[in-house]
Amino acid sequence: MASFLNSSIGKKFxxxxxxxxxxxxxxVHLVVNSMILFDPSGALFNNVAHFMGTNPIIRVVxxxxxxxxxxxxxxxxxxxxxxxxxxxxxxxxxxxGNSSTWASxxxxxxxxxxxIFLVIHISNFFWKIKFTGSELLDNGGVNGVENVYLLVTTLxxxxxxxxxxxxxxxxVLGLHLTHAFWSAFxxxxxxxxxxxxxxxxxxxxxxxxxxxxxALIPLWVKISSMIN
Amino acid sequence: xxxxxxxxxxxxxxxxxxxxxxxxxxISPDSSFLEMLDVLNEQLVNGNNxxxxxxxxxxxxICGTCSLFINGRAHGPDEDITTCQLHMRKFKDGDxxxxxxxxxxxxPVIKDLMVDRSAFDQILQAGGFISVNTGSxxxxxxxxxxxxxxxxxxxxxxxxxxxxxxxxxxxxxxMLFLASKVSHLALLPQGRPEAVRRAKAxxxxxDELGFGSCTNTGACEVECPKGISVAHIARLNRxxxxxxxxx
Ligand code: HEM
Ligand code: SF4
Ligand code: FES
Numbered sequence: 054m055a056s057f058l059n060s061s062i063g064k065k066f067x068x069x070x071x072x073x074x075x076x077x078x079x080x081v082h083l084v085v086n087s088m089i090l091f092d093p094s095g096a097l098f099n100n101v102a103h104f105m106g107t108n109p110i111i112r113v114v115x116x117x118x119x120x121x122x123x124x125x126x127x128x129x130x131x132x133x134x135x136x137x138x139x140x141x142x143x144x145x146x147x148x149x150g151n152s153s154t155w156a157s158x159x160x161x162x163x164x165x166x167x168x169i170f171l172v173i174h175i176s177n178f179f180w181k182i183k184f185t186g187s188e189l190l191d192n193g194g195v196n197g198v199e200n201v202y203l204l205v206t207t208l209x210x211x212x213x214x215x216x217x218x219x220x221x222x223x224x225v226l227g228l229h230l231t232h233a234f235w236s237a238f239x240x241x242x243x244x245x246x247x248x249x250x251x252x253x254x255x256x257x258x259x260x261x262x263x264x265x266x267x268a269l270i271p272l273w274v275k276i277s278s279m280i281n
Numbered sequence: 282x283x284x285x286x287x288x289x290x291x292x293x294x295x296x297x298x299x300x301x302x303x304x305x306x307x308i309s310p311d312s313s314f315l316e317m318l319d320v321l322n323e324q325l326v327n328g329n330n331x332x333x334x335x336x337x338x339x340x341x342x343i344c345g346t347c348s349l350f351i352n353g354r355a356h357g358p359d360e361d362i363t364t365c366q367l368h369m370r371k372f373k374d375g376d377x378x379x380x381x382x383x384x385x386x387x388x389p390v391i392k393d394l395m396v397d398r399s400a401f402d403q404i405l406q407a408g409g410f411i412s413v414n415t416g417s418x419x420x421x422x423x424x425x426x427x428x429x430x431x432x433x434x435x436x437x438x439x440x441x442x443x444x445x446x447x448x449x450x451x452x453x454x455x456m457l458f459l460a461s462k463v464s465h466l467a468l469l470p471q472g473r474p475e476a477v478r479r480a481k482a483x484x485x486x487x488d489e490l491g492f493g494s495c496t497n498t499g500a501c502e503v504e505c506p507k508g509i510s511v512a513h514i515a516r517l518n519r520x521x522x523x524x525x526x527x528x
Contacts, residue, residue, distance in 0.1 A: 060484055061454075061484070061493075061494040061495070062518055062521045063525070064494065065494060065495065065496075132494045132496070136451070136453070136454075136493035136496070138386075139387065139452070139453045139491050139492060140384055140386060140452075140453045141386055142384050144381055144384055146352060146379045147354075148352070152500035152503035157497065157499065160496060232498075235497070236496070239497050241519075242515050242517075242522055243515070244515040245512045245515060245516075
């Protein structure tokens with residue numbers, strides 16, 4: 054087991070599993086957040102968010118998610134550093150553009166940007182809900198259900214540049230995903246010449262859905278507040 | 282055609298290398314890239330200078346020794362060929378051509394443009410073989426092999442060990458080379474008995490020799506002169522995972 058996890062393929066195996074776990078999490082996260090779009094009173098989103106925050110299954114998955122992120126980031130650093138280190142002298146001239154995509158060559162940079170966005174994102178919402186609290190959360194909440202809807206929409210309506218940060222964050226995430234989706238299956242050995250095409254297409258569908266969906270939410274909140 | 286060459290010169294493994302610039306006149310567009318370098322070397326020798334050291338052997342695209350990184354691409358601007366199959370008509374009169382050795386920690390420079398690829402031999406020695414008892418030759422059709430498997434195995438066996446995959450890969454990963462070797466044996470019944478040991482031993486050797494880790498950019502298959510597909514890397518991953526699941 055130890056020799057497996059120390060091997061180059063074993064480390065990639067962990068990247069892939071943690072990445073697929075994050076991919077699944079993103080989809081669930083999007084479904085929950087999309088409730089913001091369907092009920093402008095906010096009750097629907099607040100109830101679902103409350104359910105997610107208190108449900109025992111989710112309470113168990115939460116630390117697993119944190120471990121998933123940490124593993125993914127840890128191994129991303131280990132692999133990227135090793136990969137830099139094994140080419141002590143670089144090329145004077147290298148044309149990479151015709152043989153690989155930009156995203157596939159810049160997964161670490163994209164990942165680091167995602168991490169920065171993640172810190173902003175967690176301090177905006179999760180941190181306030183879990184730890185510091187906010188008067189917005191207590192405002193109009195019924196039966197112990199926090200008014201997360203008010204917290205989210207207030208932020209997106211009051212600070213237009215936060216909306217921009219969120220849209221940029223989703224674009225960066227989307228670029229990471231364009232390569233990540235197929236790559237994760239390839240790493241697990243679950244690809245061949247036929248399945249590769251299908252997985253790449255599925256990856257694009259997933260990416261457009263998830264990145265587009267997450268970008269839509271702040272824009273929707275901001276624009277509908279300007280219309281009303 | 283008239284050309285300017287920027288060529289990597291390096292005395293030996295330890296020395297610090299540098300680029301030298303040379304001018305060449307009246308090169309025929311029909312000559313091959315290596316013939317153009319032969320002309321350069323003749324010019325250097327006639328001027329009492331050290332010729333440029335570069336690897337080559339068969340000059341017909343089958344041995345894999347000719348290893349040059351030309352204008353930012355392994356084996357130069359043409360698709361699916363080795364350097365010896367590259368012709369000067371792919372360039373324009375007045376062009377500047379940058380020629381570098383394969384650059385990877387696993388392939389140290391011996392001199393100028395020649396690198397040491399014995400790491401590939403070591404990977405092969407670790408498990409890229411099948412063990413058979415010697416004796417009289419067996420009947421060729423003793424063991425029946427489905428056509429599609431034989432074809433796929435042959436595709437993998439087309440690898441000539443040139444190292445363009447490592448040279449091109451941003452991670453200097455040898456996964457395409459290793460995958461073609463593992464795949465070609467894993468697909469055949471003769472290769473199955475040693476499959477577990479082979480996958481483990483060859484991956485361990487590759488890691489030990491200082492090649493990077495694959496991130497599936499796919500650059501290797503584009504620059505591979507034999508068009509080996511990264512689908513073989515998926516098979517290698519599969520073989521390796523299964524080998525590690527078995528007790
Ligand atoms: C929600 C966020 C994220 C998701 C869904 C995600 C997903 C993935 C997936 C599925 C892969 C492919 C794994 C493979 O090829 O086997 C991957 C690769 C990668 N990720 Fe992430 N990732 C996320 C965040 C991050 C972060 C925060 C970093 C931090 C630096 C990062 C760095 C990388 C790197 C460097 C690779 C390529 C490594 C390799 O292929 O060896 N990712 N990601
Ligand atoms: S896989 Fe292709 S590029 Fe790599 S060594 Fe074999 S023939 Fe050369
Ligand atoms: S010299 Fe043999 S392949 Fe080019």
